[in-house]
Amino acid sequence: xxxxxxxxxxxxxxxxxxxxxxxxxxxxxxxxxxxxxxxxxxxxxxxxxxxxxxxxxxxxxxxxxxxxxxxxxxxxxxxxxxxxxxxxxxxxxxxxxxxxxxxxxxxxxxxxxxxxxxxxxxxxxxxxxxxxxxxxxxxxxxxxxxxxxxxxxxxxxxxxxxxxxxxxxxxxxxxxxxxxxxxxxxxxxxxxxxxxxxxxxxxxxxxxxxxxxxxxxxxxxxxxxxxxxxxxxxxxxxxxxxxxxxxxxxxxxxxxxxxxxxxxxxxxxxxxxxxxxxxxxxxxxxxxxxxxxxxxxxxxxxxxxxxxxxxxxxxxxxxxxxxxxxxxxxxxxxxxxxxxxxxxxxxxxxxxxxxxxxxxxxxxxxxxxxxx
Numbered sequence: 173x174x175x176x177x178x179x180x181x182x183x184x185x186x187x188x189x190x191x192x193x194x195x196x197x198x199x200x201x202x203x204x205x206x207x208x209x210x211x212x213x214x215x216x217x218x219x220x221x222x223x224x225x226x227x228x229x230x231x232x233x234x235x236x237x238x239x240x241x242x243x244x245x246x247x248x249x250x251x252x253x254x255x256x257x258x259x260x261x262x263x264x265x266x267x268x269x270x271x272x273x274x275x276x277x278x279x280x281x282x283x284x285x286x287x288x289x290x291x292x293x294x295x296x297x298x299x300x301x302x303x304x305x306x307x308x309x310x311x312x313x314x315x316x317x318x319x320x321x322x323x324x325x326x327x328x329x330x331x332x333x334x335x336x337x338x339x340x341x342x343x344x345x346x347x348x349x350x351x352x353x354x355x356x357x358x359x360x361x362x363x364x365x366x367x368x369x370x371x372x373x374x375x376x377x378x379x380x381x382x383x384x385x386x387x388x389x390x391x392x393x394x395x396x397x398x399x400x401x402x403x404x405x406x407x408x409x410x411x412x413x414x415x416x417x418x419x420x421x422x423x424x425x426x427x428x429x430x431x432x433x434x435x436x437x438x439x440x441x442x443x444x445x446x447x448x449x450x451x452x453x454x455x456x457x458x459x460x461x462x463x464x465x466x467x468x469x470x471x472x473x474x475x476x477x478x479x480x481x482x483x484x485x486x487x488x489x490x491x492x493x494x495x496x497x498x499x500x501x502x503x504x505x506x507x508x509x510x511x512x513x514x515x516x517x518x519x520x521x522x523x524x525x526x527x528x529x530x531x532x533x534x535x536x537x538x539x540x541x542x543x544x
Contacts, residue, residue: 174295174335175333175334175335175337176295176298176299176332177331177341178298178302178303178331181303181331181343182198183329183343183345183354184201184202184208184345185345191462192328192344192346193305194212194462194466195327196327196329196384197279197305197384198212199305199329199343199345200303200305200384200386201386204277204386206388206392207473209470209473210252210394210399210470211252211253211277212250212252212253213250213252213466213467213469213473214229214230214250214463214466214467215229215230215249215250215251215406215409216409216410216467216530217229217230217406217409218410218421218422218426218429218460218530219231219232219416219417219419219420219425220420220425220426220429221419222428222429222432225432226452227425227429227456228456229249230248230249230409230421231248231249231416231417232417232419233456236375236377237376237377238377238378239258239281239283239325239377239378239380239382240258240283241255241257241258241281243255243256243257245417246258246281248416251398251402251405252277252398252402253277253279254276254277254279255278255280255281256278256281258281258282258283258382259281259283260282260284261282261284261289261290275392275393275398276389277387277388277392278386278388279384279386279387280384280387281382281383282382282384283380283381284380284381285380287363287366287367290381290383291359291362291363294330294333294383295333298330298331298332302385303330303331304329304383304384304385305327305328305329305330305383305384306327306330306362306381306383307326307366307382308325308326308327308328308362308366308368308379309323309324309326309365309366309368309379310323310326310365311323311324311368311370312361312365313326313357313361314357315353315355315357316344316351317351323368323371324372325370325377326344326346327384328342328343328344329343329344330342330362333359338360339357339358340357340358340359341355341356342354342355342356342362343355366379366381366382366383367379367380367381399470400541402470403537403541404541406467406534406537409421409422410423410530410531411534412425423527423530423534426523426527427527429523430520430523430524430527433519433520433523434517434520436513437514437516438513439513441511441513446508446511447508449507449508450508450509453500453501453504454502454505454508455501457497457500457504458497458498460497461494461495461497461498461501462494464493464494464530467490468487468494471483471486471487471490472487478540479540486536486537489529489530489533489536490529490533492525492529493529493530493533496522496523496525496526496529497526499522500519500522500523500526503515503519503522504519
């Protein structure tokens with residue numbers, strides 16, 4: 173029997189995040205001595221598929237049936253991070269694959285169908301004082317409000333284990349779902365939650381003991397060129413000058429989405445459409461709201477490198493856009509309940525506000541980058 177605990181792992185949480193993966197990743201980035209507001213800032217973007225009605229920030233958000241992703245799928249969003257394709261864990265291969273680009277943080281998603289092998293790797297990392305982000309099914313986490321009620325992927329941070337007393341030490345700071353847990357759960361409970369089939373009834377997505385490992389080169393650096401690149405790429409995407417995974421993105425895509433949504437006002441409030449509003453668009457709008465808040469946090473994190481007036485203007489515009497996305501999340505849920513299709517006009521009104529705010533943000537950033 174053995175035990176080990178890692179001390180002083182930052183329990184990252186910021187109100188604007190509201191994402192369990194972002195919170196968990198933020199803890200590890202902080203543990204590496206870096207600023208999550210910079211490292212985890214995704215490009216300002218909007219991508220839309222007019223054929224399906226699905227949309228997203230830097231990739232199309234839709235139900236997935238697997239935790240396996242290609243390198244292309246994973247690397248659409250972050251300037252400072254590189255993701256290899258989801259990797260089947262293999263100890264011999266892993267020991268020779270620690271190289272990482274000097275200017276990137278590498279985050280590798282590992283899967284291992286043997287829960288004992290996955291547990292042994294987790295122990296190995298913790299013994300080296302490396303905290304581990306693991307993915308669990310909320311349905312099996314006794315402290316979570318979804319326990320025995322709702323299946324779903326959820327990221328937590330493991331910081332220790334004690335085999336003699338049969339527990340692991342974890343924290344879970346996803347306060348968006350009223351979850352704020354720091355404590356111990358049994359090793360068996362963790363293994364069960366990590367190997368779940370995660371069948372929600374609507375879609376099954378086996379977790380397969382998924383976990384994430386982080387690598388940082390000793391030569392990793394911040395500099396002005398890095399944040400400028402992030403801003404330039406955001407401008408390129410929002411100006412519609414680049415496709416992402418074959419989809420157009422930017423302000424034109426946002427306008428297309430607005431018009432398509434407005435056209436749905438003439439449709440009958442059938443169950444399939446109401447489900448799209450209630451379960452897909454409400455979650456999508458909240459995701460977009462959080463992305464704008466994260467970009468705002470990024471702007472403030474590099475604020476000393478930008479004119480104060482510009483930072484203030486961008487902060488106000490991004491907050492207004494984020495608030496409007498959040499308002500729309502609530503409006504679309506209410507619409508799905510009342511089935512009053514004229515309520516789409518209110519959603520449309522907020523989308524117009526969003527478009528104007530985000531266009532002004534892009535115009536100001538584009539002007540600054542090209543003049544300085």
